Amino acid sequence: MPGDDVVLELPAALRSELKEPLGPIYTDTEALLAAATRPIVAVGDIVTYHLLAAGHTPAVALVDERTKRTDVEDDVREAVVDESPFEQTVAVENPPGTLTDALLTALQSALGREPAATTLIVVEGEEDLAALPAVLAVVEGASVVYGQPDEGMVLVTADEAARERVRSLIERMDGSHRPVLDALEG
Known part of the structure; x- marks a missing residue:
């Protein structure tokens, strides 16, 4: 697998299901x-941009x-990253088609922080798969929002049905899925 930090990698056979x-x-x-139910985790620059434009800063956003x-348009980058309304910003590396330890740790840390502080996680690489661990890591009933290219924004309520579907996807990814599931659901 590329990089020592990669925990899970998306196999080609699973791409269509996602x-x-x-x-x-x-x-x-x-x-x-x-x-949506609070807290909200946003995955993606355009989704985060739309939420911010509507006056809502997500608890956690991954971009x-x-x-x-x-590259996103300048106005999107400025609103989300350059003039970020988030209380803290964390940078992580996460190659395309993977979930790294750094991304998973940053997500868990942002969601578990007391007192809660809104967190922007800026990903070097790709954040597309982050919606999966987010569904497992948020509190029961919270919302995860991610973009569906050329269609809109997907709203996932972290209930048992959504979590079971995500568990199934993660279990079929290449790598050490059991420690990831244990850590996110712990």
């Missing part, structure tokens, strides 16, 4: 916020300054 959204898709940010494999 295209199926884990929850309902919203194109209206206000409607999504009305349906990589890219969307659909290209």
Whole structure:
């Protein structure tokens, strides 16, 4: 696997299954916020940008300054990263198609911090798979929001059904899934 830090890697056979959204898709940010339960974890620059533009700073946001494999527009980067409203910012490395120990640790730390501080996790590489561990790491009933390219924002409520689907996906990834599941669900 690339890098010593990689814990899980997405096999090619699982890519098509990940295209199926884990929850309902919203194109209206206000409607999504009305349906979401706090705390909210946002995965992706555009999703985070829309939540911030609607006046809501997520508890945790994971961004990589890219969307659909290209750099985000300057106004998105400025609003999310350069002029970040988050109380703290953490940088981690996470190669495409993987979940690294650094990303998982930063996510757990941000969600477990007392008192809670809004956290922006800036990923060097790719944050796309971070929605999976986020669904397991947030408190029961919290929301994870991620982008569905060219469709909208997916709202996942961290309930038992969503967590079971995510567990199944993680268990089929290449690498040491049991320590990841134990740590995130512990």
